[in-house]
Amino acid sequence: MEKFWKLYAWAMDxxxxxxxxSLGILIxxxxxxxxxxxxxxxxxxxxxxxxxxxxxxxxxxGFFPKNKELSSKDLSVRTVWWVIAANAIVMPLAxxxxxxxxxxxxxxxxxxxxxxxxxxxxxxxxxxxxxYDTHCLNNNLKAFQNK
Amino acid sequence: xxxxVEHSEEKESEIILRCNKLDEECxxxxxxLNLRKKKIVAWKNVxxxxxxxxxxxxxxxxxxxxxxxxxxxxxFESGVTLALLDTKYEDMGFARISKSTxxxxxxxxxxxxxxxxxxxxxxxxDERLIISRRYGQIIREKLIG
Numbered sequence: 320m321e322k323f324w325k326l327y328a329w330a331m332d333x334x335x336x337x338x339x340x341s342l343g344i345l346i347x348x349x350x351x352x353x354x355x356x357x358x359x360x361x362x363x364x365x366x367x368x369x370x371x372x373x374x375x376x377x378x379x380x381g382f383f384p385k386n387k388e389l390s391s392k393d394l395s396v397r398t399v400w401w402v403i404a405a406n407a408i409v410m411p412l413a414x415x416x417x418x419x420x421x422x423x424x425x426x427x428x429x430x431x432x433x434x435x436x437x438x439x440x441x442x443x444x445x446x447x448x449x450x451y452d453t454h455c456l457n458n459n460l461k462a463f464q465n466k
Numbered sequence: 467x468x469x470x471v472e473h474s475e476e477k478e479s480e481i482i483l484r485c486n487k488l489d490e491e492c493x494x495x496x497x498x499l500n501l502r503k504k505k506i507v508a509w510k511n512v513x514x515x516x517x518x519x520x521x522x523x524x525x526x527x528x529x530x531x532x533x534x535x536x537x538x539x540x541x542f543e544s545g546v547t548l549a550l551l552d553t554k555y556e557d558m559g560f561a562r563i564s565k566s567t568x569x570x571x572x573x574x575x576x577x578x579x580x581x582x583x584x585x586x587x588x589x590x591x592d593e594r595l596i597i598s599r600r601y602g603q604i605i606r607e608k609l610i611g
Contacts, residue, residue: 328596335582385580444581452579459609460577463559466611 332385333376341372343437348418351430355421367416371409378404383445398442405438467491488512494545504555508535508542516542520558524573524589526551528566538573538591561608563587563597571608 345368349360382401383389389397410431413419419430481499485492489512496515497507505517524536528548535542546554552562559571569587577597578586585597585605597605 456577
């Protein structure tokens with residue numbers, strides 16, 4: 320039973336990040352298609368986007384486990400592997416699914432830059448913003464307990 | 467249950483609970499009475515009740531309309547509702563962290579900020595609880611004072 324609850328909690332975390340990634344890609348896809356003159360996104364593409372979101376979320380949780388404290392060296396190594404894995408898996412899949420097809424050649428480097436920016440923003444969120452918030456929370460907790 | 471109020475000349479009021487056996491209803495009455503003394507009445511089986519100091523409590527959880535009180539190495543059932551625990555022991559650091567859980571902030575070892583404005587609380591016995599987004603903000607304000 321304990322394993323089931325752990326798996327359930329893990330799945331909840333995965334789904335939350337999957338939703339974030341999927342929504343981000345979907346909004347960007349909508350914006351991209353709008354520039355190309357399309358005003359709708361195919362249902363099949365939405366399913367593929369959710370799959371990409373799921374893969375990105377799995378990678379994030381695989382490289383940065385929630386309950387594991389990482390040393391700075393370990394964090395750097397994992398970050399590099401995370402970026403490589405995300406690029407190596409997501410980009411070929413996006414090409415295979417033809418998610419961003421039909422654009423001019425200049426859109427390719429723009430798309431790559433946007434994807435790297437998304438990864439950087441996610442990394443900043445996980446390892447800088449949340450850690451700073453955790454630090455503040457624990458300071459406030461200690462102050463409360465010492466009152 | 468029959469309720470009788472008798473007037474007497476004695477200065478100190480006295481409550482006598484006369485019952486055939488200590489059933490759940492009696493336990494709830496005892497819990498209510500002991501709240502005045504700030505101790506929590508709890509039990510593992512109804513024949514063996516204990517009085518728990520609130521500062522020994524790590525957290526309380528409601529499961530199937532029953533309240534369970536978690537200490538560092540033990541779990542007891544209590545007749546006190548979460549709403550009552552939350553309000554009555556608020557000044558002792560008790561705070562609601564989800565619909566079904568009240569935590570003693572003095573029993574928290576550390577907090578961790580999670581995505582989606584949630585907070586993970588690690589208790590002194592290393593158990594982990596999730597503070598939902600709804601209650602996260604209230605906890606933050608409570609900690610700042």
